Amino acid sequence: MLLSSLAFTSCAYIAPSGKPISGALYTGVTTSEIATSNEVGTKVGTSKAFNILGLVSVGEAGIQDAAKDAGITKISHVDSKTTGVLGLFTITKTIVYGE
Template identity: 45%
Template structure:
């Protein structure tokens, strides 16, 4: 019985370790897009910038998912609105992406 419990305990501890911000999470897979911010910029957005961060098993996270980085990546100086996308695969790998729309 003990030989069966160790792998089960290990799998339980590792599942869900890698998380990303999301209003809803699936048990095996999550891919959610949602709004984050709206400004009073009346101009129709012509540029889209992205910035991401990734974590593996929740042990470390790499990247810069700031609004500033996303805007800079696309040369946006006037932000229209900001969305985000959150993806989580089996709690092993999670990505969080900020998407900035503007001019």
């Protein structure tokens, strides 16, 4: 019953890029958001946001937030990592690489 109710709810997580990447039971996905011609560099910054029960979403998972956290001014590429269980709890992390 729980599974069928989840299947018909609208609490699926949508990635910043607009790609729906959530699994019904568990999500543990890393996807690429953007890549530039800049070299990978030696700095990595992260930002994250939470979604609880599909009702409340909080956090700052922006590319700028992640770049600011590591002092990155030249972005090489951006990954997005999503972890979620049953669509009830989701954490999305934006990981920015650059110099």
